[in-house]
Amino acid sequence: MLDRTYTDKVTSSDSGDEVAVAGWAHEIRDLGGITFVILRDRKGQIQVIFKEDEDEELFNKAQEIGKEDLVHVKGIVEENDQAPGDREIQPTSLEIIGEAETPLPMDVSKNIDSDLSTRLDNRFMDLRKPEIHAIFSLKTKAMEAMQNWFDEDDYIEIDTPLISKGGAEGGAELFPVIYYEEEAFLSQSPQLYKQMLMAAGFDKVYETGTAFRAEEFATSRHVSEINMFDVELAFIEDHHDVMDVQEESFRHTLKKVKEEAAEELDTLDVNLTVPEEGFPRIQFDRALEILEEEFDHVPDDEGDLDTKGEKLLGEYFEEKGHPAFFVVGYPGEKFYYMQQVENDEVASRKFDLIYKGQELSSGGQRQHDLENLEKWMEKQDVDK
Amino acid sequence: MLDRTYTDKVTSSDSGDEVAVAGWAHEIRDLGGITFVILRDRKGQIQVIFKEDEDEELFNKAQEIGKEDLVHVKGIVEENDQAPGDREIQPTSLEIIGEAETPLPMDVSKNIDSDLSTRLDNRFMDLRKPEIHAIFSLKTKAMEAMQNWFDEDDYIEIDTPLISKGGAEGGAELFPVIYYEEEAFLSQSPQLYKQMLMAAGFDKVYETGTAFRAEEFATSRHVSEINMFDVELAFIEDHHDVMDVQEESFRHTLKKVKEEAAEELDTLDVNLTVPEEGFPRIQFDRALEILEEEFDHVPDDEGDLDTKGEKLLGEYFEEKGHPAFFVVGYPGEKFYYMQQVENDEVASRKFDLIYKGQELSSGGQRQHDLENLEKWMEKQDVDK
Numbered sequence: 001m002l003d004r005t006y007t008d009k010v011t012s013s014d015s016g017d018e019v020a021v022a023g024w025a026h027e028i029r030d031l032g033g034i035t036f037v038i039l040r041d042r043k044g045q046i047q048v049i050f051k052e053d054e055d056e057e058l059f060n061k062a063q064e065i066g067k068e069d070l071v072h073v074k075g076i077v078e079e080n081d082q083a084p085g086d087r088e089i090q091p092t093s094l095e096i097i098g099e100a101e102t103p104l105p106m107d108v109s110k111n112i113d114s115d116l117s118t119r120l121d122n123r124f125m126d127l128r129k130p131e132i133h134a135i136f137s138l139k140t141k142a143m144e145a146m147q148n149w150f151d152e153d154d155y156i157e158i159d160t161p162l163i164s165k166g167g168a169e170g171g172a173e174l175f176p177v178i179y180y181e182e183e184a185f186l187s188q189s190p191q192l193y194k195q196m197l198m199a200a201g202f203d204k205v206y207e208t209g210t211a212f213r214a215e216e217f218a219t220s221r222h223v224s225e226i227n228m229f230d231v232e233l234a235f236i237e238d239h240h241d242v243m244d245v246q247e248e249s250f251r252h253t254l255k256k257v258k259e260e261a262a263e264e265l266d267t268l269d270v271n272l273t274v275p276e277e278g279f280p281r282i283q284f285d286r287a288l289e290i291l292e293e294e295f296d297h298v299p300d301d302e303g304d305l306d307t308k309g310e311k312l313l314g315e316y317f318e319e320k321g322h323p324a325f326f327v328v329g330y331p332g333e334k335f336y337y338m339q340q341v342e343n344d345e346v347a348s349r350k351f352d353l354i355y356k357g358q359e360l361s362s363g364g365q366r367q368h369d370l371e372n373l374e375k376w377m378e379k380q381d382v383d384k
Numbered sequence: 385m386l387d388r389t390y391t392d393k394v395t396s397s398d399s400g401d402e403v404a405v406a407g408w409a410h411e412i413r414d415l416g417g418i419t420f421v422i423l424r425d426r427k428g429q430i431q432v433i434f435k436e437d438e439d440e441e442l443f444n445k446a447q448e449i450g451k452e453d454l455v456h457v458k459g460i461v462e463e464n465d466q467a468p469g470d471r472e473i474q475p476t477s478l479e480i481i482g483e484a485e486t487p488l489p490m491d492v493s494k495n496i497d498s499d500l501s502t503r504l505d506n507r508f509m510d511l512r513k514p515e516i517h518a519i520f521s522l523k524t525k526a527m528e529a530m531q532n533w534f535d536e537d538d539y540i541e542i543d544t545p546l547i548s549k550g551g552a553e554g555g556a557e558l559f560p561v562i563y564y565e566e567e568a569f570l571s572q573s574p575q576l577y578k579q580m581l582m583a584a585g586f587d588k589v590y591e592t593g594t595a596f597r598a599e600e601f602a603t604s605r606h607v608s609e610i611n612m613f614d615v616e617l618a619f620i621e622d623h624h625d626v627m628d629v630q631e632e633s634f635r636h637t638l639k640k641v642k643e644e645a646a647e648e649l650d651t652l653d654v655n656l657t658v659p660e661e662g663f664p665r666i667q668f669d670r671a672l673e674i675l676e677e678e679f680d681h682v683p684d685d686e687g688d689l690d691t692k693g694e695k696l697l698g699e700y701f702e703e704k705g706h707p708a709f710f711v712v713g714y715p716g717e718k719f720y721y722m723q724q725v726e727n728d729e730v731a732s733r734k735f736d737l738i739y740k741g742q743e744l745s746s747g748g749q750r751q752h753d754l755e756n757l758e759k760w761m762e763k764q765d766v767d768k
C-alpha cells in the first residue's frame with residue numbers, strides 16, 4: 001500500500017514527526033514565495049506549506065499543483081494554531097499522482113455553490129464535498145450499528161430473490177423484467193418470503209435489501225429503487241413486541257451514531273439527541289383529533305395518515321419532547337392482512353414509527369389464520 | 385413475547401427447573417401409555433415425555449399432536465442420558481399453536497429422503513430440515529464476520545443502483561427492465577460505481593449486493609441472480625495489496641465461523657480447517673503446466689482457466705496443504721482493463737482466489753491511465 005496516513009490521525013502532538021499523506025488539493029493559496037496547499041482526504045484536511053527560500057525545487061514543483069489534483073506528500077508535522085486542526089506539514093517530498101482536468105466542472109470547496117443539475121451531472125465531483133461524504137459515512141455507521149444489534153440478538157440475515165413472478169402487496173406498481181422467455185417483475189417487498197421463513201422455523205430474520213416500486217415521483221420520496229431494513233419475528237404476543245424491538249434497535253443505532261460519527265454530524269451541522277426510552281404509542285383516532293383540533297387538518301384518506309399529517313404530528317410531539325412515537329389502532333378494514341386488536345372492533349395490529357415528522361417504518365402482526373384471512377380477502381375483493 | 389427459551393439453552397444442569405419451549409413436533413413415538421415428542425426449534429431438539437399414569441388429561445391432549453404441529457410446552461427439566469442432549473422435559477402444560485395439514489407433503493426428519501423436486505415444491509418444509517437451516521445460519525455468521533472485518537478497517541459500505549442504463553462489463557448478458565417509458569437493464573456489477581467512488585475520494589468501499597447475469601444455467605453455477613461481496617480500494621501499489629486484504633479478511637471469516645458456528649458445521653458434518661497464512665500465489669503459466677503435466681488437461685480458452693482446471697488445481701494444492709491459493713499472471717491482452725505487471729510483457733494485474741477447487745473471487749488492479757485504456761479498447765474493438 002502507498003505509504004500514507006489519514007489526515008485526522010495527524011495532530012499537533014505529532015509535531016516534529018515525519019508523516020506521509022495523500023489526497024486532493026482542496027485549496028491552493030499563492031502568497032508569493034509561499035504556497036499553501038490544503039490537502040483533503042476522506043477523513044479531513046491538512047495544510048502543507050511550500051516556501052521558496054527553504055526548498056526551491058519543491059516550491060517550483062508545487063506551482064504545478066492544480067485544484068483537485070491528487071497528491072502524495074511527505075514531511076514534518078508542525079504545530080500552528082493558524083492552520084486548520086492546529087497543525088501543518090513542512091514538506092520534504094511531493095508527488096502529483098493524478099492531474100485534474102481544467103477547468104473543473106464544479107467547485108468542491110464551499111467557495112462556490114453549484115446548482116443541483118451541475119452537481120448531478122458531475123456526481124463524482126459532488127461526492128468529494130465533505131458534506132456529501134459525511135452522509136455516506138454516517139449511513140455506513142448507522143447500518144453497522146443496526147445490523148450488529150440484530151446479529152447480537154441472534155437474527156438470521158436473509159437475501160430474498162429480487163426477480164419475482166408477481167407482487168407481494170397490493171397498491172404499488174411493479175417494474176416488468178424480461179426473464180429469458182418469461183415475464184417477471186422486480187420485487188416490491190420481501191414480505192411473503194419472510195413469512196414463509198417464519199413457517200420454516202427461522203423465527204427471527206432480517207434483510208438489508210432493495211425493493212422496487214414503479215411509482216412516478218413528484219416529491220422527495222422516490223421509491224423506484226429503495227434500500228430497506230426489513231425484519232420479521234415469530235412467537236410474539238402482539239404488535240407491541242415488535243414495537244419494543246424497533247424502539248430498542250433504533251435507540252441503539254442513534255446512540256452509536258452519536259458516539260461514533262461525531263465528526264460527520266459536526267460536518268453536517270446536526271445536533272443529534274437520542275430520544276428517551278418509551279416512545280409514546282398513540283391511537284390513530286387520537287392522531288386525527290390532534291390534527292383537526294391543533295392544525296385544522298383532515299387527511300384525505302380517512303383510514304390512514306398523509307405526509308402532511310405525519311409532519312404536523314411530528315411537530316406536535318417533538319414540542320412535547322418526543323421526536324419519535326408510534327401510531328397504533330389503524331382501522332382493520334383497510335389493513336385486513338393484519339390481526340385485529342382484541343376487544344376492539346375497529347383497530348388492527350398495524351403501527352407506524354414516526355421520527356421527526358417522517359414515517360420511518362411501519363409494521364404489525366400479520367393475520368396467520370387462513371380462514372379469517374380468506375374471509376377478509378373476499379370482503380375486500382382481493383384475488384386469492 | 386411468548387414465554388419460551390431455545391432448546392439449546394436447556395441443559396442437563398437445569399435439572400429440576402421449570403422451562404418453556406416452543407417448536408415443531410419433529411418426531412412422535414407412541415409406546416402405549418407413554419408418548420415421546422421430539423420438539424424442534426431453530427437451535428436444536430428436546431424430548432418431551434407424556435405419561436398416561438402421571439397426568440391423564442395432558443397425555444390425552446398430547447395424542448392430538450401431529451407431526452410438524454407447532455407446540456408450546458412448559459415443564460420440568462430432567463437429566464436423562466437416553467434422551468437427545470442428555471435431558472428431557474416432564475411437561476406441566478401443552479398448547480398446540482398451529483396444526484400441520486395431513487398428510488405432510490414431505491418428511492422433515494431424516495427418516496425419509498425426499499427428491500429434489502418435492503423439496504423445491506415444498507420449500508417452506510425443506511427449510512425446516514436442520515441441515516438446510518444450518519446453511520442459512522452459517523451464511524449469516526460468515527457475512528457478519530466478513531462485514532465486521534471491513535467495518536473495523538474503516539471501509540464505507542455502499543449500495544449502488546440495481547437498475548442501470550447499460551452493462552458494466554463485456555461478455556455477460558443483461559436482463560431488460562421496462563423503466564417507465566425507458567429501456568433499462570438489471571445491474572451486472574457495481575464495478576463502474578466503485579471506481580467512480582474511488583475518484584470521489586471514498587478510497588475504501590464494500591458492497592454486499594445482488595448482481596444479475598442473463599446466462600442460461602447448465603451447471604450448479606447459476607448466475608441469473610447472485611449475491612456478491614464486492615470491495616474496492618485505492619492507494620495500492622499493485623494487486624498484491626488487494627490479495628493481502630482478501631487473504632486476511634477471508635482467514636478472519638473462516639476463523640470466526642469455526643469458532644461461532646461449530647454446531648452448524650457439526651450438523652453439516654463439515655470439518656473446517658482454516659488455511660495457514662501466506663496463500664501461494666502461482667503464475668498462470670505454471671498453473672497450465674501443472675494441469676498438463678499432472679492431469680493431461682488443457683483448458684479450451686488459452687487465456688483463462690476453466691471450471692475443470694480450477695477443480696484439478698484445487699486437488700493438487702490441497703494435497704500439498706494449501707486449500708486456498710491465488711492464481712496471478714493472467715495474460716494482459718485478454719484482461720486489458722487491468723494494469724500490466726511491470727517488467728513482464730505478458731502478465732496483467734488480475735488474480736483469482738481458488739478455495740477447495742472453486743473460484744471464490746477474482747480481482748485485480750484496474751487500468752486508470754485513460755490513454756492506455758483507450759489504446760487497448762481500440763485494439764480489442766470495444767465501444768468507447
